[in-house]
Amino acid sequence: MAINLGYFLKESVVSFRRNWVMSLGAVITIYLSLLLVGASVGSSMIVSQVVRSVEEKVSIRVFLKDGAAPADVDSLQAALVADARVKNVKYTSKEQALKDFGATMVESPELVDALEVNPLPASLDVDLKTPQDVNAVVAMIKANPTFLKVADRPDKPEKSLKYGQQIVNQLFAFTRVLRAVGAVFIIMLAIISLIFINNTIRLAIYARRKEIGIMRLVGASNWFIRTPFLLEGTLQSLLGALLALLTLGSIQWFVMPKVRETISFLPVTLSAGAAAQISAILILSGVVIGLGGSAFALRRYLKV
Amino acid sequence: MAINLGYFLKESVVSFRRNWVMSLGAVITIYLSLLLVGASVGSSMIVSQVVRSVEEKVSIRVFLKDGAAPADVDSLQAALVADARVKNVKYTSKEQALKDFGATMVESPELVDALEVNPLPASLDVDLKTPQDVNAVVAMIKANPTFLKVADRPDKPEKSLKYGQQIVNQLFAFTRVLRAVGAVFIIMLAIISLIFINNTIRLAIYARRKEIGIMRLVGASNWFIRTPFLLEGTLQSLLGALLALLTLGSIQWFVMPKVRETISFLPVTLSAGAAAQISAILILSGVVIGLGGSAFALRRYLKV
Amino acid sequence: MISMRNVSKVYGADKPALGDVNVEIEQGEFVFLVGHSGSGKSTFIRLLQRELLPSSGTIIVAGQDLTKMKNWKVPFLRRNIGCVFQDFKLLPNKTTYENVAFALEVIGRSKHVIRTQVPEVLRLVGLEDKINSYPDELSGGEQQRVSIARAFVNRPPLLLADEPTGNLDPATSLGIMSLFSRINKTGTTVLVATHDREMVDSMRKRVIALENGVVIRDQDRGVYGYGD
Amino acid sequence: MISMRNVSKVYGADKPALGDVNVEIEQGEFVFLVGHSGSGKSTFIRLLQRELLPSSGTIIVAGQDLTKMKNWKVPFLRRNIGCVFQDFKLLPNKTTYENVAFALEVIGRSKHVIRTQVPEVLRLVGLEDKINSYPDELSGGEQQRVSIARAFVNRPPLLLADEPTGNLDPATSLGIMSLFSRINKTGTTVLVATHDREMVDSMRKRVIALENGVVIRDQDRGVYGYGD
Numbered sequence A, B: 001m002a003i004n005l006g007y008f009l010k011e012s013v014v015s016f017r018r019n020w021v022m023s024l025g026a027v028i029t030i031y032l033s034l035l036l037v038g039a040s041v042g043s044s045m046i047v048s049q050v051v052r053s054v055e056e057k058v059s060i061r062v063f064l065k066d067g068a069a070p071a072d073v074d075s076l077q078a079a080l081v082a083d084a085r086v087k088n089v090k091y092t093s094k095e096q097a098l099k100d101f102g103a104t105m106v107e108s109p110e111l112v113d114a115l116e117v118n119p120l121p122a123s124l125d126v127d128l129k130t131p132q133d134v135n136a137v138v139a140m141i142k143a144n145p146t147f148l149k150v151a152d153r154p155d156k157p158e159k160s161l162k163y164g165q166q167i168v169n170q171l172f173a174f175t176r177v178l179r180a181v182g183a184v185f186i187i188m189l190a191i192i193s194l195i196f197i198n199n200t201i202r203l204a205i206y207a208r209r210k211e212i213g214i215m216r217l218v219g220a221s222n223w224f225i226r227t228p229f230l231l232e233g234t235l236q237s238l239l240g241a242l243l244a245l246l247t248l249g250s251i252q253w254f255v256m257p258k259v260r261e262t263i264s265f266l267p268v269t270l271s272a273g274a275a276a277q278i279s280a281i282l283i284l285s286g287v288v289i290g291l292g293g294s295a296f297a298l299r300r301y302l303k304v
Numbered sequence C, D: 001m002i003s004m005r006n007v008s009k010v011y012g013a014d015k016p017a018l019g020d021v022n023v024e025i026e027q028g029e030f031v032f033l034v035g036h037s038g039s040g041k042s043t044f045i046r047l048l049q050r051e052l053l054p055s056s057g058t059i060i061v062a063g064q065d066l067t068k069m070k071n072w073k074v075p076f077l078r079r080n081i082g083c084v085f086q087d088f089k090l091l092p093n094k095t096t097y098e099n100v101a102f103a104l105e106v107i108g109r110s111k112h113v114i115r116t117q118v119p120e121v122l123r124l125v126g127l128e129d130k131i132n133s134y135p136d137e138l139s140g141g142e143q144q145r146v147s148i149a150r151a152f153v154n155r156p157p158l159l160l161a162d163e164p165t166g167n168l169d170p171a172t173s174l175g176i177m178s179l180f181s182r183i184n185k186t187g188t189t190v191l192v193a194t195h196d197r198e199m200v201d202s203m204r205k206r207v208i209a210l211e212n213g214v215v216i217r218d219q220d221r222g223v224y225g226y227g228d
């Protein structure tokens, strides 16, 4: 049987025009659904970036006692650098520590000037690849024998380690909830959108079930009936996806710069790569949903 | 003409059953739309509560010079308390300031011990009713003549006021964006939901336009045709709203306690009053949307 | 009862479906409307129901000028006109009983009246067995009879029937026609568009013949009269 | 061509619409199916098209047992059966031309064939003026003729017609019947369910009469034959 693609294309375009109430309904539904999903995925990408940038500030500071042997310090540093979870380790001398401290005390620099000895210890600052590893790395350091040798207060090892225990735990608890809520929300939205779209397509095909019945009675095979409907569904979905893309694009180009201006201290950008990814997802899911939804809705009415 | 409510009720219930494909479609759409809107309003209420709790931590600290006359300090305090924007003003003595500072330096208490004189100034801590007023109140204080008399560093008045200028501005910029995004999102969601619901109702009525035409030809007046459709639409909406309420209720009762456990440090609760408010909004908008949507969709097919 | 003056109806930019029709029908008359397929019979009937407005001319039904009638008054007009539609126009989600009852519910008849009159009328058209069937569970002729039952269940003063026996066998057709005849004897004006030559010829009522939208014959005690 | 053996069809729990029907129709025959409204004619035709499956019995059409036929083969069966439906079954979103063309597109005919055959067939049924009208812009009889045109445009070996002249005037009916007769002469088997007594009586073909779903008469060169 010669598959006459031209015939089917013409057929679906004509049907799109003649059933425009239904078609428009479907396009609007798909457009808004994909817009919602796209906007949510984009926002969650931005939020997760912001969250990461905050999390990244988590680091571990190991305070060293004044007379620690440089060899021991070096060996501890080497041990830390060797750990797969550690990004880098920086040594801060006593002098540097006091200077840094003075810089944070802008309002009362007298305090630093009033000091006669330097009470601040030297330290190793450990940055992590994955901030969430902080507790594991702290445990690893505590178990390290060299650490006990160089620690500022070997009697109370935990006092020689600073990593904002409480804040870190709160922060991670919070970002964990934030991520979970975001994921649940996007999944929910995606499912809801699917239901909406499926619903709309189903209603549109339900409204034309008599037509389908007639086609079958005139001897049209299932694929002959199905193809124009599927093409039409795909057409609708593509149109919806395209509109959603346009809208999201204009948000990315016109609204986001404004937002970025207002809160320049947070990295609220969506990279071109991520945007392209979202676009691809939208277009793809548009097509899949249109095709799948139509095929699914048609099944009921295509039993001979 | 006797309005036979019984007849219309029976009629709409029967029609609901006989057109169940369409009815179910409408109920699902309304359910999910209201669920989305309800969940978003609830979340944004919680977020705005969290944001407020963070903002509330903003306060102004006025540093006093060591020899400030108590009468002047009292007069400044009185002037501040008299300001409508100020919630309360607390005096912190030099000694208290040093003690507080020592407490924050748990890791290096040696620093405080090493001091020979107390370099910290006394201060007045000003809490505000509306955190956003901070810049205005700062300006007011700067303009106050007593302030110049008692300020720690009258040569540089801004050095005598600490209110985390940069952080405060960042925080407010951030919360402003957060609120704006939340509001835009909810409004968008509400509009999209409205479009979805209207769309679905329109499709359902479009599929029955022939029926409406027949009713008109048999002499049914517009209100006679309309009433069962409106009742049916309202029925569908109420059902959808109820389902949405049930779902949101179970989230509030079963999911929220878990979340609260995880991030107990943030006030992520929704008061019973707010929940009741959301419920009322959902039910009401359900009815309004169902009635309005049906009435709107019917208009086209009710021209005689 | 019915008065059409210089009535034309043009659908598209085509040749008119009805052109300059002048017809007067008195109260209590029984009139056949005949003509080839596409000659304008259904258009004629739909104009009387104000389903359509004429392109020009005036139509007066029961003393009311349809071309000037307010929209909200139309349902009241239609309640006084029983109509058998060529394509039946049954409500697909209502049973036979409910379809017929609908015509009574529309005019606010009580449940009691409905419960006695509907079965009675369905018995007259021979559908007492099909009371709870939906239209798509009925044969063509059965659907047609539901449409007939609905048209006269509320005893309207004017009965329009468009091809009411097209799907009925001669015996049933005869029954329906004698029913129309009886209804006509109670004072109801009856207008029947039909192709049933046997029927027209045997009943010898007034016959209006249309051809391409024009009245070519208006004859009392006439016959179907196409010599083929 | 057609062989029905002990065929019954029960719709609900009601009395059967067809009960124990035995009919053999040879290739090239011309058969009228008559009977009162609701006697089972449409059911008979819908069984042959496999729109319905019988409750019991076997139906063989063109050598194929319909009761055992695979679902995917049904469209191929139907392409060999032209059918005029009692309720026309036109596609509402297609014009006259497109509705008729659809029957050719379904079997994969080329554009060229479609463009020559469709207007030709529409001319035969007298619809050359209505090529671009949608079904709801056509009169009842015009819709019926579109359905007729669609049924034989692809020259099927079997033509089923359910009440094909119910909405047509006697002249047009005669034209359609002589068309069927001509089609029959080319070897096509023709089965026509009808109420048109004049037609049946004048053509003197084989007549199968149904009454309450039972074949009460099967007569060569028969007449409509209800004495009312």
Ligand SMILES: Nc1ncnc2c1ncn2[C@@H]1O[C@H](COP(=O)(O)OP(=O)(O)OP(=O)(O)O)[C@@H](O)[C@H]1O
Pocket: C011, C012, C017, C035, C036, C037, C038, C039, C040, C041, C042, C043, C044, C086, D130, D133, D136, D137, D138, D139, D140, D141, D142, D167, D168, D169
């Ligand atoms: N909605 C419409 N739009 C355009 N043309 C129409 C419309 N309705 C009817 N026509 C045309 O008007 C003419 C008269 O139609 P009408 O239905 O009145 O014929 P009729 O006498 O009832 O025919 P039949 O006996 O076949 O039912 C026909 O040619 C038809 O094609």
Ligand SMILES: Nc1ncnc2c1ncn2[C@@H]1O[C@H](COP(=O)(O)OP(=O)(O)OP(=O)(O)O)[C@@H](O)[C@H]1O
Pocket: C130, C133, C136, C137, C138, C139, C140, C141, C142, C167, C168, C169, D011, D012, D017, D035, D036, D037, D038, D039, D040, D041, D042, D043, D044, D086
């Ligand atoms: N889908 C269905 N469900 C239930 N009963 C049905 C269904 N279709 C038909 N019937 C019943 O079966 C019987 C035969 O119907 P059928 O349509 O075959 O009659 P017919 O001979 O074509 O009548 P007509 O001349 O009026 O068209 C009728 O009594 C009808 O009510």
Ligand SMILES: [Mg+2]
Pocket: C041, C042, C043, C086, C162, D139, D140, D141
């Ligand atoms: Mg007509």
Ligand SMILES: [Mg+2]
Pocket: C139, C140, C141, D041, D042, D043, D086, D162
């Ligand atoms: Mg039939």
